[in-house]
Amino acid sequence: MGTPMHRASLAERVEALVGAGGPVPIVAAGDPVLRRPAEPYDGQLGPDLLARFVEALRVTMHAAPGVGLAAPQVGVGLRIAVIEDPATVPDEVRTARGRVPVPFRVLVNPVYEPVGGARAAFYEGCLSVPGWQAVVARPASVRLTGVDERGRPLDEVVTGWPARIVQHETDHLDGTLYVDRAEPRSLASNQAVAERWAQPTPGRAAAALGFDLP
Template sequence: MATPRGHAPLAEQVEELLATGGPLPIVAAGDPVLRRGTERFEGQLGPGLLARFVEALRVTMREAPGVGLAAPQVGVPLRIAVIEDPAPVPEEVRLVRGRVPQPFRVLVNPAYERIGAVRAAFFEGCLSMPGWQAVVARAAEVRLRGEDEFGRPVDEVFSGWPARIVQHETDHLDGVLYLDRAEVRSLSSNQAMAERWTQPTPEQAAEALGFELP
């Protein structure tokens, strides 16, 4: 079967990335690949190469460590992301944030829509913007549609912290970084987070730093 026009360069790019072995280098904010959006996945990578790429995304995400990673974060403009969250947090944090364990998942061509008007605001970080966190108000519940890595349809409702993760990663595929949606006055270094803002909610940070919560 002939290779569709325009597909070979992406496959070659992924092959070159995988040839290095180990975790893939994560692209930092400022690289245009994070702002251009992505191509829908329509077989640009054959099944074997796709499986190897997904595994490399998983290894990279875990090594970072993070709870999600999108293909453009490793320089590949394809509409593919992975998520996984063991949620090793105290019970109080789990209850307030709705953070429950999420198994490893592959999201292909995902798109979400908010359910209802309720928003939740919490500090959030990004592997492409290391060392910083900021408060982002996001939909508390979303419906996610797309496919998995085998082409099977995904149509699922996420709430709490898992909803935040799928919104964050899907945004990456549209060229949107979390800081685009953040309360900029909340921007805090990881050191400040550890010293000041370890509470389950960002209410104290909002009062001290002068920003509003929904």
Template sequence: MASSSDLTPLRDLVEQLLSRTGPLPIVAAGDPVLRRAAEPFDGQLDPSLLARFVAALRDTMHAAPGVGLAAPQVGVPLRLAVIEDPAPVPDEIREVRGRVPLPFRVLVNPVYEPVGAARAAFFEGCLSVPGWQAVVARPAEVRLLAQDEHGSPVDEVFTGWPARIVQHETDHLDGMLYLDRAELRSLSSNEAMAERWTQPTPAEAAKGLGFPL
């Protein structure tokens, strides 16, 4: 358990964030908080404050909109993230990408490990790198170990797009952005994505931009 002197700064930071109205401000790439390993959660926020912070993270994720948000993305270096994906996509994309609805979850102190050797490469974006997307090859299936917001253990296998979301948000807690894993020749603006690369897979983009899948 963290000492009381360790708790105060984080409590104050979260209280300050929650004192504002509307969605929390999302930190953009270039801020050091996104490049440091987050501090494991060990009671730094009491249950009431934690619940309020989780609710604010969820509201901010919805407003962005996004399918995941890690605490460092709002400037709080705690190993905590929220994920949720209603998966409002056409059936063709749903089938190819394995993008199925993912109910709201809170991930506390998450770590993941690949299950098997299969990998999947798709365009990916990030709320902290607005306006851009790039292709990232990730394990197609992962085992997640974590706790929920009530301290109950989580040991679950995720596949398809939910596995990608889990990896992306957990990477944030290790100080890693998706661009660190991306094929940089695939980097495309949102405008280019809408005009050229709306196909279910990045195969056409790989041919046009000259990167391997």
């Protein structure tokens, strides 16, 4: 638990961030806040400010657009993230990637652990690393624990693309970016992915660029 001065300073920063309403700036790779483990949330913002901060994360995620956003991505080092995915993708993509709709959710102090040994590899991007994507192999299923914004416990097994979103956003709270886990040879601009590697799976990219898939 932080000191009263620290808690007040953190609350003031968040108040200034959300005060204007609307989307807030997203921090880009290179900012130290993205590389520091976020501190556990234990009431630093108070219920009203927490609700406003969550709404700011939601609005910013939608505006970007993205399917998840972690507090460090807007410069706030707290273990809070939001996720939401309408999964408006073709059926072949939905089937290959296990991409199903995820309703808006708030993850507070989330932790994940792999369930089973299966891994899945797909192109992945990040709002804090704009313009680029790379293939990341991740556990296909994870157990998610933590609480929501109301303190209600979370303990569930998540699979498919929702599991990827959970892992990506929780990694942000540990100071980890997707590029740390990515296959370096797969790195491609958004334009290259759209023009060359937009297939449901990255098999063609792996063959052409020279990297292995699990």
